Amino acid sequence: MTGAEAQGPRPEREDGRGPVRTALSGLTTRGRSFLAAGVAAAVCAYVLGQEDLLRVGLLLAVLPLVAALVLYRTKYRVTGSRRLTPSRVPAGAEARVHLRVDNVSRLPTGLLMLQDRVPYQLGPRPRFVLDRVEAGGRREVSYRVRSDLRGRYPLGPLQLRLTDPFGMCELTRSFSAYDTLTVIPAVEPLPPVRLSGEWAGYGDGRGRSQSLSGEDDVIPRGYRHGDDLRRVHWRSTARYGELMVRREEQPQRAHCTVLLDTRRLAYEGSGPDSAFEWAVSAAASTLAHMLERGFGVRLLTDEGGASAGEGADGFAGTGQDAAESAGLLLDTLAVLDHSDGAGLSRAFDALNGGAEGLLVAFLGELDEQQAAMVARMRRRSGVAVAFLLDGPGWDLTGELMDVPDTRERRARGLREAGWTVVDVDRGAALPELWRRAAGRPYEPDRVTVPGQGG
Structure with a gap:
């Protein structure tokens, strides 16, 4: 709030x-x-x-x-306040705005007309008529706002319209404070499948590796109460004259980079049902899913890094940091717009300077040059999954157009470079595509009714 x-x-x-x-x-x-x-x-x-x-x-x-x-x-001393519940909502969801007016003067007010300024994307401008407010009294009203488009929307300032009993004159008096409603992309829960080659270990998103590999390269430490005697390193014990044990294996965080293609020329159409909005929502779902699994995540666009406050290894995905990291990433995606760039060279450079790990890319239409660059990105990642959004298939007229042969060649080139390629048509469900990326068929949830066979 x-x-x-x-x-x-x-x-x-x-x-x-x-x-x-x-x-x-x-x-x-x-x-x-x-x-x-x-x-x-x-x-x-x-x-x-x-x-x-x-x-x-x-x-x-x-x-x-x-x-x-x-x-x-007339000198009314009136205070106004606004409260959003909640202040961050997914696209298509409703938020409630609570307005409160307090008369802190010693005189009652006359007829008050209350009006709040809202952008047209959130609906019509709310107006309320408040009867006489007694001295020290208060009035509370509320209204709902909803937007299918991502973004940050200012609410306010709050306005009061004062009128005389005869309706001869009407004056508008305004407050100065305003609030901001953040509409984030819709996040879909993804099935807990393991993508091919994904690190194993404790949890689903971490691996273990020893500090050094050879027996002769082990760096021991002194024995501590409670250490397992099976970890005693006898050679070092004889050398130093005291009980020494091998160092524990160091946990290494698994990393996931989500690449979102935002080039304007790579997508057709606009609006909440467009291919670009689907890609933004899919990227948000992937980031949230990986954070829940303990991955360190990073968001990249064709213009390079897109997240402020990100550490060297990406956002943390454990403990309380996961929720905070998810909030920062969703806030970034809420205001992300098309770029005017024509290539993915900046994203390629950013990947070369980052950590290896899982790479999930949401790509629009690719020409031959950009497809070759995406193929080379695979060298810096352990596992690479590309979701290709079919431009002609997202034609908003509702008529599915023939897929050109060039698109098949681009996808085949990415597969030959080691990518797992998933074609995305209009209306496709992300959980189904996620299972397909893991090599599993889509299995809808089933409900078993007791007492019936099958």
């Missing part, structure tokens, strides 16, 4: 208008009509010499002016 509080309200003077012009600009249609009718009646009374009509005209003209002056000079 996040919250913001602002003191106010204060009149808006965006164009530097004076108090008189500010008060008159708040006249409603009713107030302007009364003012125009009063002026017209006064002119007619002067021409016709009718004193009674002149009094009526003056009354009609003065009433909206007095209402505007009184409303402008």
Whole structure:
């Protein structure tokens, strides 16, 4: 949850208008009509010499002016706060915004109209009418927002519209604080399968390796209470004259690099159902899945590293760091957009300088040069899996186009270089493709009903 509080309200003077012009600009249609009718009646009374009509005209003209002056000079001490539940939501999910208005003055307020500014992607602008708020009283309202598109959306500032009892004048007073709603990519749970060649060990994402390999190269240490006597190194014990044991095998963290192709020319279409949005959501699901399994993960794009706050070996995937790392990566993916680059050379350079390990790539359409570069990336990784998004197959008209032969040649070239290639068509489910990458057929969840055979 996040919250913001602002003191106010204060009149808006965006164009530097004076108090008189500010008060008159708040006249409603009713107030302007009364003012125009009063002026017209006064002119007619002067021409016709009718004193009674002149009094009526003056009354009609003065009433909206007095209402505007009184409303402008009204000094309500009102505080407003906003609370998001939650402040980070997946695309397509709803968040609730709670608004609270407190009257901290000694006088009751009049009719208040509450309005919050929201981007059009989150829906219509919410408006509420609040009746008289007593001194020291409060009012709470809430509304829901939803977006199918990733991004960071500002909420606010909160606005109060004050009106007089006759509806002659209406002034807007604004708070200064605002909040931010983060819409992250949708994350799908992936099946716990092991990709071909993935390290084994304790857990699913770690391996063990000795510090040095040969018996003569073992670096012993002094015996400590509780050490296993089977680990005693007798040669070193005889040399140093005290009991020595072999050092324990050092755990080595497994690494996973997720490469996301963001080139604009590599994808067709736009919107929440486009190929690019599918790739972003798939990358987010892969990163979250690998963090849960204890991997150290790294996010790369065609422009190089994409994550701030990342360590030399990527983000940690154990303990409490896993949740924090997942949050940072999802926040990065929430605002990731197309790049104007034409190649994957920066990603290739970044992989050459990084640690070896599992490489999972989500790629758009590749030409011959970029396909050859992706094939060379395999040399720096133990296992490489490429999800190729078929551009023509993602045609948003709904008609599946023929796959060109060039795409088959690109995929065959990657397979020959050692990649595991999975073709992605529109509407494909990531868990099914993940099983296919591991060489297993897709097995939907089954429910067994007691008492029935089968």
